[in-house]
Amino acid sequence: MKGKVTSAIKKSLLEFSIILLAMMFCVSSLYAGELSEDVLEANLNLENQFIEAMINQDFDGIKNCFYNSPNFFLVLGGNVYLGMEGVEECFVGEFGFFNNAFDSILLEVKKIDRWQIGNTVHAIGVAKYTLTQGEDTFYTWEVWTDARQNVQDKWVYIYDHVTLIEPPADPDNITPPMWEF
Numbered sequence: 001m002k003g004k005v006t007s008a009i010k011k012s013l014l015e016f017s018i019i020l021l022a023m024m025f026c027v028s029s030l031y032a033g034e035l036s037e038d039v040l041e042a043n044l045n046l047e048n049q050f051i052e053a054m055i056n057q058d059f060d061g062i063k064n065c066f067y068n069s070p071n072f073f074l075v076l077g078g079n080v081y082l083g084m085e086g087v088e089e090c091f092v093g094e095f096g097f098f099n100n101a102f103d104s105i106l107l108e109v110k111k112i113d114r115w116q117i118g119n120t121v122h123a124i125g126v127a128k129y130t131l132t133q134g135e136d137t138f139y140t141w142e143v144w145t146d147a148r149q150n151v152q153d154k155w156v157y158i159y160d161h162v163t164l165i166e167p168p169a170d171p172d173n174i175t176p177p178m179w180e181f
Contacts, residue, residue, distance in 0.1 A: 035116050042155045043114060043121055043148060050157075054107045054129075063087060067149070067156045075161040106130040110171055120158070121148045126168065141165045 035043065046065060053061030063084055066072055070083040074090055081090040112125035122145070129140040146160045 033116050035114055035121060039116065039121065040114070042150070043123075046148060046155045046157070047109070047112070051107050051109065054105055057102070057105060059088075059092065062091060065157055066160070067151055067158045072157075073159050075159075077162075077164070102131045102133050104130075104132045110168075119149060121155075122146070123148070126165075128167075128171065139167065141167050 049061065050065045052058075053065065066074075066084070066087055068084055072083055072087075074081040074087060076090055079090070081087060106129070108128045108130075110126045110128055112123055114121055114123045116122070124143070124145050126141065126143050129138075129142070131138040131140065141164065142162050143165050144160060144162045147158050148155055149158050151158075
């Protein structure tokens with residue numbers, strides 16, 4: 001009898017969880033929306049500022065893109081980096097950017113989708129880095145999610161989560177099924 005009660009409870013919890021997830025999706029869909037022209041322009045400027053700072057290996061430019069707070073976090077390479085000290089540890093220490101490790105860095109955003117919930121803009125994207133060091137060229141692909149907010153009249157990333165991936169089969173036509181909102 002005990003096993004049957006446990007199975008019934010598990011089934012009820014599963015059904016409740018499914019209903020709760022469906023409700024959460026419906027509610028978040030009501031509040032998720034496209035960006036206004038002003039918000040889109042500000043976010044495109046933020047993205048371009050980040051890309052230019054990477055290409056120019058301008059660490060101060062990178063830091064200016066992130067929320068200057070101990071609450072900012074960056075997840076990359078399986079590690080969590082907190083605040084501006086974490087950003088420096090990640091970009092300069094861990095991955096060698098901005099310490100003359102690379103002769104050149106090219107960052108190409110291959111796909112990006114943005115949506116807004118409340119005052120936060122969320123994004124998911126795929127990018128390719130081309131890194132040259134002497135005669136050697138390295139390619140790195142990533143998928144990322146981030147959130148951005150207007151903090152004191154300046155749009156900044158409030159978190160960034162990056163996962164390195166294998167190169168897509170068709171880099172010019174990236175449409176993962178999980179992006180069907």
